[in-house]
Amino acid sequence: MIEARHLTKVFDLPPARARRALDTGTDRGRAVREAGGVLAVDDVSFSVQQGELFVVMGLSGSGKSTVIRMINRLVAPTAGNVVYDGTDVGGMTRQQLRELRNKRVGMVFQHFALFPHRTVRENAAYGLKARGMPRRERLQRADRALEQVGLGQRGDAYPDEFSGGMKQRVGLARALTTDPDVLIMDEPFSALDPLTRRSMQEQLLELQRDFRKTIIFVTHDLNEAMRIGDRIMVMRDGRIVQLGTGPEIISRPADGYVHDFVSDVDRTRVLTASTVMQPPWVTATLDEDPASVLARMEESRGRGVYVTDPGGEIAGVVTPALLSEAIAEHRADLGDCVGDDYTAVPDDTPLVEFCHLAGGHTVPLAVVDRNKHLVGVVPRARVLDAIASAPKDVNEHA
Ligand SMILES: Nc1ncnc2c1ncn2[C@@H]1O[C@H](COP(=O)(O)OP(=O)(O)O)[C@@H](O)[C@H]1O
Ligand SMILES: [Mg+2]
DSSP states (O other), X not given: OEEEEEEEEEESSOHHHHHHHHXXXXXXXXXXXXXXXXXXXXXXXXXXXXXXEEEEEOOTTSSHHHHXXXXXXXXXXXXXXXEETTEEGGGOOHHHHHHIIIIIXXXXXXXXXXXXXXXXXXXXXXXXXXXXOOHHHHHHHHHHHHHHTTOTTOTTSOGGGSOHHHHHHHHXXXXXXXXXXXXXEESTTTTSOXXXXXHHHHHHHHHHHHHOOEEXXXXXXXXXXXXXXXXXXXXXXXXXXXXXXXXXXXHSOSSHHHHHHHTTSOHHHHOBHHHHOBOOSOEEETTSOHHHHHHHHHHHTOSOEXXXXXXXXXXXXXXXXXXXXXXXTTOOOGGXXXXXXXXXXXXTOBHHHHGGGTTSSSSOEEEEOTTOBEEEEEOHHHHXXXXXXXXXXXXXXX
């Protein structure tokens, strides 16, 4: 949907001199600095999928705002380009660019101006004015957008009656009135207190679930990034240091910088069953006979194994005791031996929701995908490791 290719931005130098400095070779940042410029964004490439909630994370000054402003060309790149839905934004006519900004890409900022003498409804409708839409329709659309952000009944109020969180909702509603395909949000919740912030994050996730917006969300808070992001792009000094899902970043930080960030994160909410599971050591299928399964278990000294049906779903669990009994009674069908002493969790369950379940049975916790297929197991030790261990040091997995 959005593809950024080698985006680079130098401030405070004429374009030609900026490009000359960039071409000088190894240390581009230094070359630009010595020429009197600022290399705000340095060769950043990424793509955002339709319906994705893509987070750009980094400390203040790392180039986040500059990157996202290049998407709709509020900032013109010094080098590189953006392709929006197949069209090169750099090659757009004025008219196309205006349409991109006014209709297709909505923006929400940390601080934005609400007009104090206008109602919340009129404030929300503000973005539609430029489109020559009749007033009645503008206000109707504003009401619909206010509804979407949980302010459905508050259109007649004035901004100064609103808390910070509610004002941000009005800002979000304003961005939603044009029904944009993409929402770009630059630290929209950073000025809010933690509780309000939390509820705004929930609201945003709901909004994305219901309306499948593509959202690019900027934050300097990794916890926030982890809570809402499908993928997170970590930036430092204008460059990408890591791009991946929250669990990927938390379990394999790319360098010491990301590692330090990650050590503050509540791992139990980020890690999921699929990120901590391992392949089952031994499994059996329903068509096997009890004796051969028992032999295999003795070899591996397992205390129990999962038995799957031909479709890959869990049929139950067998233990050496159950198998021996079946063999003694000449029962040849494994389906007659299985017990149900196990627990299965969906693969996207956060660790915090299943850690207490690990270790409750002779077999480790089962992890199933959305088709109920057994995809892995989580032994108790694995849960403890995941909670206790600081993320692996860079050197350790180098
Ligand atoms: N309009 C500008 N003129 C000059 N320098 C700028 C401008 N905008 C940003 N910068 C510089 O570019 C770098 C990146 O800034 P920014 O993209 O705002 O970072 P972030 O949003 O991550 O805080 C900083 O060093 C900042 O001072
Ligand atoms: Mg910024």
